[in-house]
Amino acid sequence: MKPKRLNLVVPCFNEEAVLPETIARLLALLDDLVARSLVSADSAMTFVDDGSRDDTWAIIEAGRAGDARVGGIRLSANRGHQHALLAGLLNAPGDVLISLDADLQDDLAAIPKMLEAHQRGAEIVYGVRGRRVHDSLFKRYSAWTYYWLLHRLGVDVVADHADFRLMGRRAIEALSGFTEVNLFLRGIVPLLGFPSEVVTYERNARFAGETKYPLSKMIALAANGVFSFSTVPLQWITVLGFVVALGSVGAGFWALGVRLFTPYALPGWASTVIPMYFLGSVQLLAIGIIGGYVSRIYAETKRRPRFIIEKTL
Template sequence: MKYSIILPVYNEQENLTSLFTRVNKVLQSLKKEYEIIFVNDGSHDKTKEILEDLHKKNNNIKVINFSRNFGHQTAVTAGLDFASGDAVAILDADLQDPPEILPKFFAKLNEGYEVVYAIRKKRKENIFKRVSYSLFYKILHMIASVDIPLDSGDFCVLSQRMVKTINSFPERNRFIRGLRSWAGFKQIGLEYDRDKRLAGTSKYGLKKLFKLAFDGIFSFSFIPLQIMFVLGSTSLFLSIIGIFWAIYMKFFTTAYNRVPGFATTTILIMFVGGLQLFSIGIMGEYLRRVYDEVKQRPQYIIESKIGF
C-alpha cells in the first residue's frame, strides 16, 4: 500500500520543520512507499523556500505552489487531485491534528472502510472558538440534508476510491467534510484529543470561519429557503388577520378613530422590510453559488510544482 499525506499550508514557516519531522517519522515506521504533498496556498512568509529545502533533503516531499491564496478547502482539493496513494490522509499544518495516530486510521481502512474520519473529543482553544464550533456543528448536523458527523473536521484518511469520487464533483464552493459524507460508502469515526497550535497564529480569521460555515450550510441544506417560506407565510397570515381586525375596528367600534396608529404602522413596516431583506439575503447566498458555478473558472491556479 502506498500512502499520501496532504498538508495545506499558509504562512506556516514556524511549523514546517516539526511538521515534516513528525509526519515523516510516522510514515517511515510503516515501511511502505509514501508521498507528502504540501499545498502552499499563496504564503507570504518563507514557507515556499522552506518547502524547497525540505524537498532537496527528501524526494518523498512534493510541493504545489498556488499563484495566490485560494483558501483551505481549495488547497485540500488540489492535494486530492494529485494524491496517488491507496490511502490518502488530510492533516492541518498547525499540528493540532497529531500525525502519530495515523497508523490507527490506516488500520481501519484495511478493515474495509472507505473513510476514517477524526472526531474531536476536546479542543484546546479559547472559549469563543469552542462555543462557536460546537454551535456550528450542531446546527449543521440538524439542518443538513446528509448526515455530517458532529465534531468531525477535515482530518481523515480516505481510500483512493473515495478520493476519485470526491474529485469527480464539479462544484467550486467546496466543503470537504460535507462532500465526504454525501458520497456515502462505509465510514467510521475515531476519537482523539485536539492539541494546541504548535506555533504561530491561526490563519482562520472570523471572515474565513463565516465563509466555511456558509459553505457548509448553503451547500448541504435547503432549510434556509424553507425558513424563508415559513416566515413569509406567517407574515402573510398575520397581515390578513390585521386587515380583518382593522375593518372590524373601523366599522364596528368607536376606538379606531382615537388611535393614530403611527407606532403600529412603523413596526409593521420595519418587520416586513427586515423580513424581505433577510429573504433576499438568503436567496443571494444560493444565487452567488449558482453564479460561481456558471462562470466555470478553475478552482485554483498553480504557480509551480516540485517533485511531480
C-alpha cells in the first residue's frame, strides 16, 4: 500500500514554553515514520494559534523558516480549544490527520499504532488513556464520573479519550457537514459512524508551561457535552416535578390528619418556609437546565462564524 500523506494538527494557546520542543519532537517523529514507510515524504504538521498573547506565533514562524514541513494557522481571536482544533482539521492538507495537544502529554509512540490501525481499515482511531498516573486523584475521579454520567445520559463518547485521534480524509469531509457553533468534538466524531479502533497509551506529564484547561473550562466543556447531545435532563425535570407534586399532596394529607386527629397542630414558620424554599430551589434548577438548552439554541440561530483565520503559513 502506498504511504499516505500525514498531517499532525496541533492547537496552541500561549504555548511558548513548550512549543520549540514540540516542533523538534514532531519533526523527528515524521522522519521516523517516513523511514518506516508508514507515511509519505511530503507529510507535515499544522499548528493552530488560538489567539495567543505570547510568542507562540513567532515560534511557529521560526519553525516554518527552519523546515517547510511546519505549517501554521493563526486565528484572529481566541475561540477556544474545540474551535481551534476544528479550524485545523478543516484546513490542514493531507490524506490522514492526527490531532494532538501541544504540551507533549499525548504519547507520540502511539501514532505508529494509529497509522497501522488505519491501514487495517479504521477510518477513525481513538487514542485512549490506559492509565492516568500523572493526574491528581480529583482529576481521575472527576473524569470517571463525567464519562459515567455521559453514558447514563445516552451520549456516545469514548471513555478516557480527549482529542488525540486519527481521522482519514473521508471522516474529515463528513465532519465538515456538522455546522453547530457549540462544539463538542468528542461527541460529534463517534456520530460519523465510520469503522474505528482504539489505541491505548499512557499520558505523559506536561513538558513545560501550565495547563490551559482549568476547572472552569473543564466544567464548561462537560456542560456543553450534556446539553448538545442529550435531552435526558429535560425528562428528569418532568419526573422531578411529578415526584414533588406527589410529595406535596402527601404532605397536605399529613398536615390535615395532624390538624383533625391530634392536638399537636401548632402554627409555625417551618410548615411555610421549608416547602417554599424547597419548591423554589426545584423551580430554579429547572429554569437553569432549560436555560442551558435555550442559550445554545440562541447561539445556533445567530449562525456566526466558528472561527476567523487571520494568517496561514
